[in-house]
Amino acid sequence: MNNIILFIITLFCWSPTWYLIKFQLGYVDPLVSVFYRFLIASFIIFIFLIIKKEKLQFSINQHFWFLFFGICLYSVNYVFFYLSNTYLISAFPAIVFSTVVIMNIVGETFYFKKKPSIKTLIGASIGMVGILIIFNDEIFNFSFSEGTHLGLFLALIGTFSASTGNMVHQRNLNNNFPPIQTIAYAMFYGSIVTLVITKFRGAELLFETSFGYISSLLYLSIFGSIFAFVSYLKLLEKVGPGRAGYVGVVMPVLALIISTIFENLEWQYDLIMGLPILIIGAVLVINQNMKKTK
Template identity: 30%
Template sequence: MTRLPSWQLFAICALVWGTTWHAILYQIGHTPPDVGVALRFAVAGLAALVLCRWRGLPLRFSLRDHGLFALQGVFMYGVAYVCVYEAERFLPSGLVAVGYSASPLLTGLGAQMLFGVQVSRRFVWGGVLGVAGVALIFWPEFGKASSGASVGLGALFTVAAVLLSAVGALAASRNRSRGLPFWPALAFGMLYGAAASAVMALVQGHSFALPLVASWWIALLYLALAGSVLTFACYLTLQDRLGPGPSGAVGVMTPLLALVVSMMFENYRPDVLTAIGAAMAVAGNVLMLRLPVRKPLAPKIAGSSPEC
């Protein structure tokens, strides 16, 4: 991935993740959220391990390293995604997307508090503008979800997903700064995330029976290979270059593309508020990316950068 310019990495993440919100619906209609997440990241982790083996990358690590892989994976690929799937059971996907548009702001501020990364005012205002724009796009859905006991539960799952995902992103950034190799960290992290989700499913007595529905299998493969292995490889490479805050700006553009998918496949018709919100979100995104976070200098470790 190091051969690709940042804008291409950003575009891949936004384009693919912008369609995964819709693809998730094909899974939660047939399997419990924790089962769907466990299967998705089990397939993704195994695919990443095969890629590591094919490229001759080392796969033996100390218990301490595996603990760091698990910290990244359980939060970034496990419990955070279970919360996303659960949230989509109670709220329109647009509302969940609005929550995730706050992820760059939370991750950037977390990096400042934990790692001493300096966050500019431009970045903060860009994050606020982006969140406001995405919220404006989905304002009609807020009205539709204004009543009902399930709304509070869906909102709680959304907040939990954003916070847990931010923890995972910060853990991944710290793992890279410690010199842990990119692809093995991705592969083992996804397997640990799958294991955590599987434990949640077993504790609750959920079945792992696989549905005989073509759309479910197509969604699983798309979410695992394109929506997980490819996109997280691009995203974490982008995070190495720009820092954990600005790279999270993908979370602002993704809802905009999810909106396009809804227009194409779900008969959604935008209005004036949509156009204004889209303009605000794009402007906020530009502000966040224009001045990347200044990271403390760290020694370069040979062979630690991802390549493809």
């Protein structure tokens, strides 16, 4: 599938999750909802694999890497971003997550000896300029008062965890791990780790039967988890973690567009000026193929 198409599918599946997560807040502890989300997603993928009669038995070593991948990408990063949201305004964790493209480029260079192309570096730089323009007010008026420094630190840990998950998945691909089975087991293990964390936090295992909670949970499980992650990790396989991470740069902007539609967000000049710059950077970064390691 074309890189741009994979990029667009990932964006359109992931971007609404920032808004729909609001329907998960309230009666049920948010981390319990994260547990439900990835447990449901893993079960759906396992059912698909069973119907297709795909291989489901793997070695202990492979299960270790499934677990490591799941902890990084489907558990710990969500835990830290949830905690960071208790200290930061909602837009700021999204800004912090946009640094995943830089972390991925550094990680890809360090772990896999793949130097980013000039085109990638130029595109990433242009994209970060777009982010600075769009979120200039939040960035330049940032204050370390009232625990915001702790929120920033937690969001950075969450971003680093997600980037580490990208590196682990690239490592698994390099060792011929089947991608869909890897995602299924990783989501299952990640959900269990999240459940353990919620129990340590003293959260009750509750469930809400409202239409808003159930419908948003199903979207987050099916589109926000299965379709989004399968498309994103396929993109990672084709272009590498450095360029695939650019999804995290563009996604906050689409989330703002969704807020415009459903939450009456007013567009300012910084958003109008920064968005085209961000899109130019995205096209430069994503529309490439990964060079093989020599």
